[in-house]
Amino acid sequence: MRRVVVVLALLALALPMAAWADTITTTNQTGTIAISGMSGTNGLGTVGTSTIASNGSQLTSFSWGSFSASSGKGGALGSVSFATGALATGSVSGGGTFAGGGSFAIVGQGSWLAGLPGSPKGKTTLFSGSFVGPINWTLDSQSGPKETYTLSGNIAGTLYNGTTITGTTSQNFYTYNGQLVAGIGHISIGNTTLSTVPEPGTLGLLGTGLVGVAGMLRRKLMAS
Numbered sequence: 001m002r003r004v005v006v007v008l009a010l011l012a013l014a015l016p017m018a019a020w021a022d023t024i025t026t027t028n029q030t031g032t033i034a035i036s037g038m039s040g041t042n043g044l045g046t047v048g049t050s051t052i053a054s055n056g057s058q059l060t061s062f063s064w065g066s067f068s069a070s071s072g073k074g075g076a077l078g079s080v081s082f083a084t085g086a087l088a089t090g091s092v093s094g095g096g097t098f099a100g101g102g103s104f105a106i107v108g109q110g111s112w113l114a115g116l117p118g119s120p121k122g123k124t125t126l127f128s129g130s131f132v133g134p135i136n137w138t139l140d141s142q143s144g145p146k147e148t149y150t151l152s153g154n155i156a157g158t159l160y161n162g163t164t165i166t167g168t169t170s171q172n173f174y175t176y177n178g179q180l181v182a183g184i185g186h187i188s189i190g191n192t193t194l195s196t197v198p199e200p201g202t203l204g205l206l207g208t209g210l211v212g213v214a215g216m217l218r219r220k221l222m223a224s
Helices: 002-020 111-117 200-223
Strands: 023-029 032-035 052-055 059-064 067-070 078-085 087-091 096-099 101-107 124-143 146-159 163-177 186-195
Touching: 002 023, 023 078, 023 163, 087 124, 096 163, 124 163, 146 186
Parallel strands: none
Antiparallel strands: 023 059, 023 186, 032 052, 032 186, 052 078, 059 067, 059 078, 078 101, 087 096, 096 124, 101 124, 124 146, 146 163, 163 186
């Protein structure tokens, strides 16, 4: 009996952890970025004006629990697109932060979608959301004509099935021969991790119920 009480208590504590364990990981490659507000002589970008928007980045892998899909040699699985808020601090060339907001979307296309919960068909927006809070823009290296940068931040939105979801994304870029001054960059690879948000009401009721059952069994054990 004592063992049953312990097991029920552990189950109650594990419920929130199980809810948060449902994660989705994706990668995207290639494509370009357009940086606004880069006119002028210094090419630093303008705080409050400069923004970054992607174009043509391909979704190359999508994993959700035991399900996994990879583009391999069969072409892209879909696309990843994003846009930031305005430059808030620092500079485009030297690094800084962009404001949250903007947009972030993952679109899937192809027969592989049938393996997902609900078996969506055709072109499907798998995730639609935006950046939350400041977005970090980091100058990683500057060697000769090539510069590399990383854009990273938190995102939040909804899945295709209406589930609320949060996560993080890190996108790596490079520029050549002064392209940055013209507001041009290239995407090398991006990694995004999403975690489903648990439903507090349902989890709370179930967890409270398990704790209550455990307490009743414990009192019965002590009285016997």
